[in-house]
Amino acid sequence: MLKIAVLISGGGTNLQSIIDSIENNYLNCCIECVICDKAGAFGIDRAKKHDIKTFVIDKKEHGVALSDKILEIVNEKVDLIVLAGFLSILKGDILKRFHNKIINIHPSLIPSFCGKGMYGIKVHERALEYGVKITGCTVHFVDEGTDTGSIIIQKAVKVLEDDTPETLQKRVLEQEHKALSEAIKLISEGRVKIEGRKIKIV
Known part of the structure; x- marks a missing residue:
């Protein structure tokens, strides 16, 4: 089973579509975590409603360290990172560790x-x-x-x-x-x- 992390910045409608696709058995995968770069985004509520682990790494607080913070969470825990309305730009080691394993x-x-x-x-x-x-x-x-x-x-x-x-x-x-x-x-x-x-x- 494919393990994924979903990265969001807002309402999370694309996240919801993935959750729905898993629940109706279209997708054989599991969402290990949802990571949001903005505090208070509604997408976090969507994830919690489905008992998915959530993390908020506010880009205003972490700035250039954002990508490294995300890597700490997902490294060796997921097979694929899905950017679903994620507005920050990933940089550095996460792009090397997850080469051809991040989609947007x-x-x-x-x-x-x-x-x-x-x-x-x-x-x-x-x-x-x-x-x-x-x-x-x-x-x-x-x-x-x-x-x-x-x-x-x-x-x-x-x-x-x-x-x-x-x-x-x-x-x-x-x-x-x-x-x-x-x-x-x-x-x-x-x-x-x-x-x-x-x-x-x-």
């Missing part, structure tokens, strides 16, 4: 609307400003860059003429919930093969 969900079709400063509603605002007809979400491995790791899954969402950033965000989020659990399932089944920066699903 991003609310656009990478390489569009990603990188530094591109998170949350800002992504959807930029997509609408640019006038794209299709957007979506991407699950990718985490490397030393920001949103630059190998792509595992992408799901497309049609942009409607009357979309606002909020309505677009809502529809993309629905696909995020599906994509994240799908990626975890593929990894747990050993079906994700990395060849250079390309990934094959076998």
Whole structure:
């Protein structure tokens, strides 16, 4: 059984989708812990409701030591780290120890609307400003860059003429919930093969 740590910064709807996927037997894995970089985030309440161990490592308090604090918690205890709406950037030893064992969900079709400063509603605002007809979400491995790791899954969402950033965000989020659990399932089944920066699903 795949052991995972889920990292969050806010409400935890992607966390909830993983919990639901485990409870309905879609995923054969267990959430060893939920780690949040922001005190008072509702996602922590979601985890506690399901008796999942929680940790709050406030980025304002720990700053550059945040990644090392997280590594102390997860080292040799989990097989995969899932960034589910986690807004801090992981750096240092954790990226080496968990090479190709950290995944992130991003609310656009990478390489569009990603990188530094591109998170949350800002992504959807930029997509609408640019006038794209299709957007979506991407699950990718985490490397030393920001949103630059190998792509595992992408799901497309049609942009409607009357979309606002909020309505677009809502529809993309629905696909995020599906994509994240799908990626975890593929990894747990050993079906994700990395060849250079390309990934094959076998």
